[in-house]
Amino acid sequence: MLLGLIFLFAIGLALFVIYPMLSSRDEEKSTLPVDVTPAADLKRRRMVVYENLQDLEFEYQARKIAPKDYEALRENYRAEAARLMVASRELDRGTAEDRFIEKEVAARRARLRDRAAESYVCKKCGFNNPVPVKFCGNCGSPISNPRA
Ligand SMILES: [Zn+2]
Numbered sequence: 001m002l003l004g005l006i007f008l009f010a011i012g013l014a015l016f017v018i019y020p021m022l023s024s025r026d027e028e029k030s031t032l033p034v035d036v037t038p039a040a041d042l043k044r045r046r047m048v049v050y051e052n053l054q055d056l057e058f059e060y061q062a063r064k065i066a067p068k069d070y071e072a073l074r075e076n077y078r079a080e081a082a083r084l085m086v087a088s089r090e091l092d093r094g095t096a097e098d099r100f101i102e103k104e105v106a107a108r109r110a111r112l113r114d115r116a117a118e119s120y121v122c123k124k125c126g127f128n129n130p131v132p133v134k135f136c137g138n139c140g141s142p143i144s145n146p147r148a
Contacts, residue, residue: 042091045084046088049077125139
């Protein structure tokens, strides 16, 4: 009987220890959605720091925390918030640069395409050969390619 109780207690204890590990792992999974962007992550972390700052302020007002500790923690949170804001700004600038580069590349490709198209317009009959050719598809005259 006593042995049985000890056994049950041991199982209970084991579950008590193991269960939070399992549930916290699930929680971690649910708080980390697959589609979280770096920008959203930085913003979320900044919001957490602001909440911590508010809590700290509240605790200080309630005299639950020593002024010295309050000052130190507040400095830490402010530095963290500033760091996250700088990171967000740099990320924004990075994506702006990416957009600029993509636009430049697209414009350059369009120019190349236009130039390529010009290259295959027949000088004799004016036919615009749609693909790179050596001879005009309409009149058979040689196409001089200014790019080559
Ligand atoms: Zn032609």
